[in-house]
Amino acid sequence: MSPTRREALKTSWMIGSGLLAGAAAWTTMEALAPLANVEGGGALPLLPPEAYPEGSATFVRTGRLYVTRAKGELFAISQKCPHLGCRVPYCAASGRFECPCHGSVYNLAGEHISGPAPRGMDGYRVQIENGRVVVDVSAVIEGAPLGERRFDTPAGSGECRDADA
Numbered sequence: 001m002s003p004t005r006r007e008a009l010k011t012s013w014m015i016g017s018g019l020l021a022g023a024a025a026w027t028t029m030e031a032l033a034p035l036a037n038v039e040g041g042g043a044l045p046l047l048p049p050e051a052y053p054e055g056s057a058t059f060v061r062t063g064r065l066y067v068t069r070a071k072g073e074l075f076a077i078s079q080k081c082p083h084l085g086c087r088v089p090y091c092a093a094s095g096r097f098e099c100p101c102h103g104s105v106y107n108l109a110g111e112h113i114s115g116p117a118p119r120g121m122d123g124y125r126v127q128i129e130n131g132r133v134v135v136d137v138s139a140v141i142e143g144a145p146l147g148e149r150r151f152d153t154p155a156g157s158g159e160c161r162d163a164d165a
């Protein structure tokens with residue numbers, strides 16, 4: 001006996017819901033996975049400091065972080081937005097991190113400029129060891145409080161996010 005249209009729709013709906021729940025679970029797990037599997041037990045060795053010039057933001061996939069330099073200081077900034085956890089891209093046109101989810105904007109040091117985020121972007125301790133930048137990804141350093149902007153640099157004239165995002 002072949003299934004009725006109602007049964008077929010119900011089955012399709014259940015399969016679709018299952019796939020959607022699986023995809024949501026996978027995405028959540030991936031986003032929240034700890035960064036502990038880094039060579040050296042949390043120390044992530046990178047390039048020499050000269051590879052990160054003033055005003056640059058370099059994405060480091062293995063740490064899901066950016067290495068930036070603003071006002072001469074090196075920063076390691078988590079890609080995860082401190083608002084609700086979206087991945088925040090760097091916008092070279094504006095010289096800012098611009099969260100695509102709810103529009104929070106941060107400077108090169110990860111300090112909060114605008115938007116609903118409760119603080120600046122979280123980061124990690126940066127050291128220079130044997131001529132290389134080493135980021136300690138074993139402990140997250142909470143972002144700067146709202147209003148603290150010690151490393152502001154001039155913004156570029158462009159922007160990357162949608163105007164009404």
Ligand code: FES
Binds near residue numbers: 102
């Ligand atoms: S998750 Fe980035 S502003 Fe909401």
